Amino acid sequence: MKRLGQATTAVEHQIEAALKAIPAWRSLTVGYAPVGGGISNANWRVEVEGASTAYFVKVPGQGTEMFVDRRTAHDASLKAANTGYGAPVFAFLEGLGVEVFEFMEGWKASSNRDFLQHDVRHNALRALKAFNDQPPLIQTKTVFDMIDEHQRQVAALSAPTPPDHVWLCRQFERARTALQSSGIDLKPCMNDTLAGNFMLNDQRAVRLVDFEYASNNDPHYELALWFGEMFFTPDMESALIEEYFGRVTPQTLARVAVNKALADLKWSTWAMVQRAVSQIDFDFYKYGVWKHMRARAIMHDSRWELWLRQA
Known part of the structure; x- marks a missing residue:
């Protein structure tokens, strides 16, 4: 030291x-x-x-x-x-x-493995919901705003884009129309729910850290991003959705599914920008390519059109 x-x-x-x-x-x-x-x-x-x-x-x-x-x-x-x-x-x-x-003595950053435990998952959900239920933050930035912003940054930096960039943008606009048409309930969201931003102690209690990307946003996006980061099974997701909203509906499942694709598109585009400007020793290209692949997988899913209609 x-x-x-x-x-x-x-x-x-x-x-x-x-x-x-x-x-x-x-x-x-x-x-x-x-x-x-x-x-x-x-x-x-x-x-x-x-x-x-x-x-x-x-x-x-x-x-x-x-x-x-x-x-x-x-x-x-x-x-x-x-x-x-x-x-x-x-x-x-x-x-x-x-x-x-x-400094959070006695706490450690969680890993994806920790979330295989039921108590850890549901304690984390309660922590997220408690934050989501707080009074509005001073800034509103939806996932649509985030992707729009990153697209402008990519253009300004002449950063590389994938060969199917136009198609991905078209699916993004379709998702925007579907979600906005049915209305969005904005709440404070972390917008960065990777495992390392959940701290655990020996009693499996949970604390949230790192709110740099926080804004008022759709809580369906908050859950979708978290689910995608954790690789939860459908049964795990349904149990968490039921606890969060009180019930599971086709619309909720559809909104979460569509937001999963948007989350991956958001972070893949973020990675393009970071690759151009960051000095951190991290492979942003690999990260972005992987996120783009996951976004495509959801958009090519046979249920994509159904999710857009149900959302």
């Missing part, structure tokens, strides 16, 4: 600049060490002289301002903390886009 003044790399100078911007810490001994796992930002464990807890500090990665509204992310972090399912928030350095949380 390094102390303030010992930075030798660009990312270390970034974290030191953030730590020096916190007035309460300026006269104290402060140490920092990297925390692995992020693909968009630099994450750090920070220990402060005399503090009863360590801190988790998130420093924005280059280019993330293209995707992330830091004020909305902070709003979501506070609302998640209010539910008891989020990490306590210590500070927000708005000018730097840096969030500071109490």
